[in-house]
Amino acid sequence: MTKKLHIFDLDNTLTESRTIIDTETSRLLCELMLYSNVAVISGAAFWQFEKQLLLGMNCNDCFKNLTILTTSGAEMWRYDMVWNKIYSNVIPEDIRIRTIRLVADVAGIPTGEETTYIEDRGSGITYSALGVTAPPEKKNLWDKDQKKRLAMVEKLLPQLPELSIRIGGTTSIDFTLSGIDKTYGVQKISEYLHIPLSECVFVGDALFPGGNDNAVERLDIDMIQTSGPEETRRIIKSFIS
Template sequence: IDDTAALARLHVLPTCGTRYLVHDGGEWSEVYSEPLTDDESQRAARAVEESARELGLWEEHTWGDRIELRGSQVTFSALGQEAPVDAKAAWDPDGAKKEKLRAAVAEQLPDLEVRSGGSTSVDITRKGIDKAYGVN
């Protein structure tokens, strides 16, 4: 964004609202961050991989990383982060695969929030931390 005044009004809530960033026209400032502990991140990564394998959703061919540890969020992308849009659309057109995976992971991680993310992804964060939390 070239307009410094507009940039100074920019607020960003990445990773499901687990972080809140503002721009003052010169640089970014972090208002808050709700990171997962190392234990939470590792448990989340393990649960999503185990569940995906058990459900037959661990794809052999992927485009990039399947599991990302993002500090405040763990994201599973069934086809990888770099998957083309057409492959994502074809993988789970009705969302049933992703919902089965989300439910299986949520059962293993009752202390964390497990949400459907993009067309092939499941996101895991702290409970109660979402974009509404950030806005309030």
């Protein structure tokens, strides 16, 4: 094993979108944490990480080697008997209110149904085109070429100069404060653990232009594209072999 820090995206990398981690991926990730630091970064809020990732991992004794970066790196969480928030970059309330209104207008969401499609996480906002509870099989077919979401992003960018706006997952668009993205999150965890980027590797499914993993390309860091959890399991096996 040549790297000291292995950084993973969550949805469509370690798990299917908003789906609990499977037993084999959990086992491999726990084994990796015996030898290396691991970080997981996603547009999700911490409660979603708990449901989707942490509750499915039976290796709390290894959590000292795990860092959670929520809302695309806007928050960092570390474990010391309990999970503690290390930092948080909250979007001001007036900007969050304006963002939700603009997204609802552009997406044609009826008044009163905003929370079905838009999640306000404080440090980040996520729009899910098919709703937050849509099944993965429907999500995977909705916007394979990202054209629908790219058109929305193009309309929203001039109206929200205070925010970074990126395509995420299969149906979502993520909003954070300007300058807060996975590049920021990766830099912060590298600095916090005193591990140089040359000793890190990033694994994600959305390294394409406009994807929410693509920002990491700005860093001098090794990157590995994955097609989903099955391929990610093979990648983790290569790390621990």
